[in-house]
Amino acid sequence: xSRWKAFAIxxxxxxxxxxxxxxxxxxxxxxxxLFSIDGGWTGLRIVIGVDLVLGxxxxxxxxxxxxxxxxxxxxxxxxxQIGCMAAGMWIVYTERPIxxxxxxxxxxxxxxxxxxxxxxxxxxxxxxxxxxxxxxxxQLPENEIxxxxxxIRSQFIGDxxxxxxDRYRPxxxxxxxxxxxxxxxxxxxxxxSEDLIDRLQDSCRLAKFISSITSxxxxxxxxxxxxxxxxxxxxxxxxxxxxED
Numbered sequence: 001x002s003r004w005k006a007f008a009i010x011x012x013x014x015x016x017x018x019x020x021x022x023x024x025x026x027x028x029x030x031x032x033x034l035f036s037i038d039g040g041w042t043g044l045r046i047v048i049g050v051d052l053v054l055g056x057x058x059x060x061x062x063x064x065x066x067x068x069x070x071x072x073x074x075x076x077x078x079x080x081q082i083g084c085m086a087a088g089m090w091i092v093y094t095e096r097p098i099x100x101x102x103x104x105x106x107x108x109x110x111x112x113x114x115x116x117x118x119x120x121x122x123x124x125x126x127x128x129x130x131x132x133x134x135x136x137x138x139q140l141p142e143n144e145i146x147x148x149x150x151x152i153r154s155q156f157i158g159d160x161x162x163x164x165x166d167r168y169r170p171x172x173x174x175x176x177x178x179x180x181x182x183x184x185x186x187x188x189x190x191x192x193s194e195d196l197i198d199r200l201q202d203s204c205r206l207a208k209f210i211s212s213i214t215s216x217x218x219x220x221x222x223x224x225x226x227x228x229x230x231x232x233x234x235x236x237x238x239x240x241x242x243x244e245d
Contacts, residue, residue, distance in 0.1 A: 003063040011056040014081075018051045021089060029096040032226045033218075034133070038109045038211040043092035050088055055081035095212070099125055100227070102137035102171065102207060103161035104151045105184035107218055107227070109133070109211035110162060118163045128170050135171035135225060137181045138164055147183075171225075178205055178222040192217065196235045204228070 022044070030040035058077045064070065097109040115122040128134045138161045140147040154161045161167070172178055179185075182205045189197055189206055200206065204219035209230065219229040 001065055003060055006063040007056050007060040010059040014051050014055055018047065021047060025092060029093065033230055034097055037214050037230045038097050039095055039213045042213065043095060046088035046091065047085060050081060050084040097133040098122055099134045099136060101162045102181060105188050106208040106210055108162040111212065120163060120165055124165055136168045137171050138162065138167040139169045175222055182207060191237055192235050193237050196231060
């Protein structure tokens with residue numbers, strides 16, 4: 001067997017494994033647009049580098065038919081590849097979003113380490129319906145002034161709304177209840193350019209968005225119960241231009 005054939009075999013096996021892992025990442029850990037806006041691609045590059053590049057390339061370098069100790073060399077490559085690949089997948093797994101939390105006017109994508117940072121047990125999410133990432137919102141007083149006070153106070157005392165688990169409620173399914181949960185949507189829309197607002201579909205419930213790698217705005221589709229579109233901060237309304245007009 002030539003080294004190129006050995007490389008092709010190793011690459012084919014690695015590709016099959018990679019496609020399985022990719023399906024898990026795209027469909028389970030980072031569903032929908034979360035893959036592109038919440039670090040899924042960053043973690044995937046680690047897996048690609050180890051699984052599709054490093055392992056097969058090492059086989060191409062060391063393989064030589066009849067070489068003494070070839071089986072040992074190949075075994076070491078496979079073991080190292082599996083170990084590195086497992087480490088990469090563990091990083092992707094631990095950094096995956098486990099909850100999308102609507103707090104006041106913002107949807108936060110929260111990973112398990114975010115809960116641990118504030119001394120909260122992420123297992124509390126098991127009590128909420130649906131698959132991960134869980135869809136929840138923080139319940140605030142119905143009175144807008146009181147809700148504003150709670151939001152401002154949380155910032156000053158270092159206890160952000162999105163981590164106040166005693167306020168968590170499952171994001172409702174009915175459209176009227178979803179609209180009530182997105183109580184600050186009108187205020188959010190007022191900060192964005194009219195061109196963007198005109199493009200939004202009626203089913204879009206708009207909120208700010210913050211994840212570990214990006215921030216901007218998202219449309220929540222209550223029918224699909226998922227984030228549908230992401231818009232960067234370049235769509236923020238130019239208040240200076242509005243004032244000049």
